[in-house]
Amino acid sequence: QKEVEQNSGPLSVPEGAIASLNCTYSDRGSQSFFWYRQYSGKSPELIMSIYSNGDKEDGRFTAQLNKASQYVSLLIRDSQPSDSATYLCALENSGGSNYKLTFGKGTLLTVNP
Amino acid sequence: DTGVSQDPRHKITKRGQNVTFRCDPISEHNRLYWYRQTLGQGPEFLTYFQNEAQLEKSRLLSDRFSAERPKGSFSTLEIQRTEQGDSAMYLCASSRNGLPGGYTFGSGTRLTVV
Numbered sequence: 259q260k261e262v263e264q265n266s267g268p269l270s271v272p273e274g275a276i277a278s279l280n281c282t283y284s285d286r287g288s289q290s291f292f293w294y295r296q297y298s299g300k301s302p303e304l305i306m307s308i309y310s311n312g313d314k315e316d317g318r319f320t321a322q323l324n325k326a327s328q329y330v331s332l333l334i335r336d337s338q339p340s341d342s343a344t345y346l347c348a349l350e351n352s353g354g355s356n357y358k359l360t361f362g363k364g365t366l367l368t369v370n371p
Numbered sequence: 372d373t374g375v376s377q378d379p380r381h382k383i384t385k386r387g388q389n390v391t392f393r394c395d396p397i398s399e400h401n402r403l404y405w406y407r408q409t410l411g412q413g414p415e416f417l418t419y420f421q422n423e424a425q426l427e428k429s430r431l432l433s434d435r436f437s438a439e440r441p442k443g444s445f446s447t448l449e450i451q452r453t454e455q456g457d458s459a460m461y462l463c464a465s466s467r468n469g470l471p472g473g474y475t476f477g478s479g480t481r482l483t484v485v
Contacts (some may be wrong), residue, residue: 262413301462301476302414346413356427357466358404359474361413 261285264347264362273371277334281347281362284328290350291323292359293332297343306332337369373397375477377463383483384453391449392480396465403446404474405438406462407431414462420446453484 265280279293290309294302308314308321308330320333330349334341344364350357376395384390396403401422406414417436419427422443432438435453440446450457460481464474 301460301479303476304474307473348413356419356421357402358416358419358427359414360416363411363413 261360262347262349262362264345264365266363267365268368269365270368270370271337273337273339273369275337275369277337277341277367277369279332279334279345279347279365279367281330281332282328283330283347283349285349285351285360286325286328288349288351291321291330292348292350293319293321294346294348294361295343296346296364302346334367337367339369339371342367342369375463375465375475377461377477377480379480380478381481381483383485386455386484387452389449389451390453390482391447392461392463392482394446394448394463394465394477395444396446396463397467397475400465400467400475401443402466402468403440404464404466405446405448406464408460408462408479409458417448417461450482453482455484458482458484 262283271277293306295305296302306321308323314321318335322331344366346364347362348359378393403420405417408414416429417432418438420440423440435451438448460479462479463477466473
């Protein structure tokens with residue numbers, strides 16, 4: 259099993275809809291989870307971090323974490339065409355102090371006007 | 372805060388040549404990371420510096436790859452005897468103590484080996 263798996267996509271939603279992006283992971287000791295947004299040809303940009311079970315909201319973005327199920331998700335409400343990008347799930351590996359991240363392959367989201 | 376700067380943005384080289392990339396982190400960030408990203412994949416960890424000390428290297432980093440961070444400021448990543456499989460985006464990121472995972476990525480260097 260890969261360390262971080264994301265729904266394969268691509269995901270296409272109409273403008274104004276809710277986009278749901280999902281991620282599962284294998285390392286039960288992982289403590290920190292992140293969502294990065296990456297526009298085509300650009301570098302990843304951190305949009306959300308979550309460390310404890312439950313929901314964390316920031317504007318139109320909500321991250322959800324369930325450590326028991328080893329699952330983390332990102333909801334984007336009122337999706338806009340500018341949200342069209344690849345969304346990368348990342349976790350910080352447990353047991354070390356170097357804070358390196360393991361990334362999933364990403365899910366390509368397209369928001370149609 | 373001028374962000375993480377990488378140079379060059381693009382590099383095309385012939386197979387077998389050596390290339391060197393530079394990364395200037397955010398000035399107060401003591402942690403510096405190099406990642407590699409190929410098309411359709413997420414970034415993969417290559418190596419990590421805390422100040423000037425290289426504390427971890429991935430198995431992905433073959434002996435053709437070397438990274439340095441003299442004086443704990445900028446870092447260089449050198450690839451010797453480049454191969455076509457080295458074609459990728461090389462990303463540098465930095466962070467500071469007490470901010471786990473709070474990476475700021477540079478714009479990356481896209482390497483094409485022909």
